[in-house]
Amino acid sequence: MQMQYVKKTYFSPNYLIKLSLNTAINKKIPPMKLDTLKNKNIELFDEINSQN
Numbered sequence: 001m002q003m004q005y006v007k008k009t010y011f012s013p014n015y016l017i018k019l020s021l022n023t024a025i026n027k028k029i030p031p032m033k034l035d036t037l038k039n040k041n042i043e044l045f046d047e048i049n050s051q052n
Contacts, residue, residue, distance in 0.1 A: 024031075038045040 034045065
């Protein structure tokens with residue numbers, strides 16, 4: 001039985017973020033309200049607020 005090695009994949013979060021934003025813009029999806037973000041993802045909300 002031979003072991004097969006898994007290839008390391010290249011992951012680019014910037015590409016995925018830009019793709020998601022462009023898709024939302026093209027589909028005219030409104031941005032998420034900060035109150036909704038605070039309820040659904042408090043860690044991201046805190047990160048955004050700490051930058052302001």
